[in-house]
Amino acid sequence: MVTAARSVKTISLLIVDDHQMVRDGIKVMLESQQGYYKFDITESDSGEDAINKVLRKNFDGIIVDYQMPGISGAETVKSIMMYRPESKILALSNYDELSYISNMLNAGAKGYVLKNIEPSQLLLAIQNILEDRPYYSNEVAVKLLDAERNNIRTGTPESYGLTKREMEILKRIALEMTNDEIASDLKIAKRTVDSHRQNLLNKLHVKNTVGLIKAAYEFKII
Amino acid sequence: MVTAARSVKTISLLIVDDHQMVRDGIKVMLESQQGYYKFDITESDSGEDAINKVLRKNFDGIIVDYQMPGISGAETVKSIMMYRPESKILALSNYDELSYISNMLNAGAKGYVLKNIEPSQLLLAIQNILEDRPYYSNEVAVKLLDAERNNIRTGTPESYGLTKREMEILKRIALEMTNDEIASDLKIAKRTVDSHRQNLLNKLHVKNTVGLIKAAYEFKII
DNA sequence: AAATTCTTAGGTATTTATGCGTACTTTTGT
DNA sequence: ACAAAAGTACGCATAAATACCTAAGAATTT
Numbered sequence: 464m465v466t467a468a469r470s471v472k473t474i475s476l477l478i479v480d481d482h483q484m485v486r487d488g489i490k491v492m493l494e495s496q497q498g499y500y501k502f503d504i505t506e507s508d509s510g511e512d513a514i515n516k517v518l519r520k521n522f523d524g525i526i527v528d529y530q531m532p533g534i535s536g537a538e539t540v541k542s543i544m545m546y547r548p549e550s551k552i553l554a555l556s557n558y559d560e561l562s563y564i565s566n567m568l569n570a571g572a573k574g575y576v577l578k579n580i581e582p583s584q585l586l587l588a589i590q591n592i593l594e595d596r597p598y599y600s601n602e603v604a605v606k607l608l609d610a611e612r613n614n615i616r617t618g619t620p621e622s623y624g625l626t627k628r629e630m631e632i633l634k635r636i637a638l639e640m641t642n643d644e645i646a647s648d649l650k651i652a653k654r655t656v657d658s659h660r661q662n663l664l665n666k667l668h669v670k671n672t673v674g675l676i677k678a679a680y681e682f683k684i685i
Numbered sequence: 686m687v688t689a690a691r692s693v694k695t696i697s698l699l700i701v702d703d704h705q706m707v708r709d710g711i712k713v714m715l716e717s718q719q720g721y722y723k724f725d726i727t728e729s730d731s732g733e734d735a736i737n738k739v740l741r742k743n744f745d746g747i748i749v750d751y752q753m754p755g756i757s758g759a760e761t762v763k764s765i766m767m768y769r770p771e772s773k774i775l776a777l778s779n780y781d782e783l784s785y786i787s788n789m790l791n792a793g794a795k796g797y798v799l800k801n802i803e804p805s806q807l808l809l810a811i812q813n814i815l816e817d818r819p820y821y822s823n824e825v826a827v828k829l830l831d832a833e834r835n836n837i838r839t840g841t842p843e844s845y846g847l848t849k850r851e852m853e854i855l856k857r858i859a860l861e862m863t864n865d866e867i868a869s870d871l872k873i874a875k876r877t878v879d880s881h882r883q884n885l886l887n888k889l890h891v892k893n894t895v896g897l898i899k900a901a902y903e904f905k906i907i
Numbered sequence: 908a909a910a911t912t913c914t915t916a917g918g919t920a921t922t923t924a925t926g927c928g929t930a931c932t933t934t935t936g937t
Numbered sequence: 938a939c940a941a942a943a944g945t946a947c948g949c950a951t952a953a954a955t956a957c958c959t960a961a962g963a964a965t966t967t
Contacts, residue, residue, distance in 0.1 A: 511764040518733060533767050534760060542756060560860055626943060639895045654947050673861045676898040877915050
């Protein structure tokens with residue numbers, strides 16, 4: 464820990480979130496952590512506004528919410544990176560959904576934190592991304608590791624070990640068929656379809672039908 | 686044909702295209718057709734610039750190119766419509782790709798014409814969109830009809846009459862949240878979420894969660 | 908002020924999906 | 938021929954979703 468005297472550095476930050484409350488929350492968090500840093504904060508309530516502001520001023524760091532009306536957070540990040548590729552962007556979201564995370568990171572965000580973050584952690588996250596190092600909330604890191612481990616990036620039915628039969632079931636689920644309907648379509652017992660469906664849930668690491676359909680999109684069978 | 690005397694009306698137009706040549710071409714076309722109209726033309730070479738100009742001045746009509754570096758035409762239209770929902774926008778493109786067309790129309794463009802349009806047709810298109818009527822090039826109309834016939838949905842949440850709240854619910858369903866989880870997330874009763882979900886099923890004309898998720902993909906909220 | 912839409916919530920019932928087992932048969936690879 | 942994997946089938950229990958209602962208060966629009 465560096466405890467010796469150090470000049471106070473002013474950091475210009477742009478906070479992009481459609482909720483006033485969230486923006487205020489971040490400001491309060493940062494103020495509470497203000498030690499060696501002084502933050503010069505600008506706010507945007509939309510991706511469009513943020514892009515305009517970025518075009519006019521170069522910020523040291525930018526915090527972008529994922530879900531916003533109009534241009535999404537990921538699209539906002541993409542645009543910002545197009546104009547200012549050196550931007551240090553921290554993604555902020557309520558959700559640790561893998562698709563959200565990878566959208567943001569692929570768009571160019573350096574880090575991804577959840578909104579339930581502790582003030583000290585937020586400061587840490589900002590410090591890291593300002594120095595071009597990644598920073599993720601714990602939950603986010605876990606998801607990314609899990610994705611890596613399970614080879615989710617490649618996203619083929621084979622990489623999950625799905626059998627032909629299971630693919631047939633998945634296709635029919637994606638056609639909005641119930642297990643009963645699938646059973647009579649394939650001329651097998653409903654119980655069997657239940658089993659296959661259970662196996663699909665396990666193999667794909669998802670918790671319900673929604674996850675199955677999203678996987679079906681990944682596999683491009685929809 | 687109205688040939689009687691009629692006062693010359695000045696129409697302010699904003700032309701958004703990254704190519705000088707295209708902008709000049711449109712200007713020449715409009716001048717050649719200048720009869721009862723006089724055009725006061727402003728130019729933008731990018732979506733960002735267009736948005737700035739729209740914020741400063743209210744144009745009678747706006748012509749937006751699809752392909753531009755930086756913010757795309759569709760995103761530009763979306764932004765413009767956010768600030769000035771009454772804007773009359775005509776999309777302009779070299780291509781009659783269905784995805785381009787529906788992106789532009791969903792973003793809020795009133796019409797879509799190809800760049801090989803005849804001057805007289807361009808004037809007609811502008812006249813139509815200024816009066817809030819749709820206008821499409823022949824090729825475009827054909828594509829749209831074909832899409833309609835094949836039941837390819839080019840839907841927006843609005844076209845199904847979804848409310849903001851219903852969209853919030855749908856987003857959370859797409860996050861694999863159960864109704865119980867959504868309820869506590871939004872701090873409302875599970876039964877309320879049940880109701881919203883039921884309304885979503887009805888409005889989207891689908892029979893189960895699978896249909897909801899497919900709709901969510903169409904709406905690009907996944 | 909009246910009408911309409913949205914959001915909220917609940918009643919009641921049925922259908923469907925999920926979780927965790929077991930077990931037998933068929934197919935596949937070696 | 939043998940082992941492993943896949944497919945088939947079922948029990949039992951609970952969780953979740955769907956269907957079809959009503960209805961009150963809030964917010965918007967007319």
